[in-house]
Amino acid sequence: MAELPGNLSVVLPHTGVARLLTGVTSCQNGAVRATAAIPASHPLCDGRHAPIYLGLELGAQAAAAMEAIERARGKPSSGAVRGSLVRVREATLLAPHLPVDVPLQVTARLEGAAPPVAIYRIDVAVDGHTVMHAIISTHNGTTAGSGS
């Protein structure tokens, strides 16, 4: 297995408060496990809580990281690419909020792909308890959608 990125800037184009992933724990067999944290200064936070749907962004960033890691395994000079979240097929939100400044666990599993579109099943957990799961589609490029 290729090394996981120590510096997320090589796999994610997000910077500053927009980068919510804090690390990649594993990336193999079409699935990525990552850690994340939402800073209290994030513009969608009220200082103490983040809206639960922000978990979709966590999942999209995890998916983008996995794509970048997979690209790097095939072509080491490749890096972060601006992708787009193009669809949330369904999402189930099991809590009203996400905590801020708290470690979160994020997984994204590739369910299918028709490049440049890929489908992922994502899961966000707090202390090991799932608080949101969803099926999302991403577009590997900037010609569609809203960014991920």
Added chain:
Amino acid sequence: MNPSTGTARFRLAPGDGLFDGHFDGAAILPGVAHIALALSAIGCAWSSVGDLTGLRDVRFTRALRPGDEVEVALTTGRLPTSVRFELRSLGELVSSGLLLFSEVTD
């Protein structure tokens, strides 16, 4: 009682923090911020709404950039606790979908 439809308009200020770091040199609004705009519109148009519990078939078809003006159109879904939204900019659809809410408890 909540109305069956609603609309709201927003202008995406170039200095809005939602564009920070997303992405440097080519800012676009994150997808989750489309949902935030829809929820803000619902908060204005509906007198009471429960917690957001789910999303169905939300599609992002066009990017929103700093300075864009956005119109949000809302209609009640088939379920009494669901709201369908459409975001348009310059008349063009940019995103749409169904938001599900919990029952409001007094």
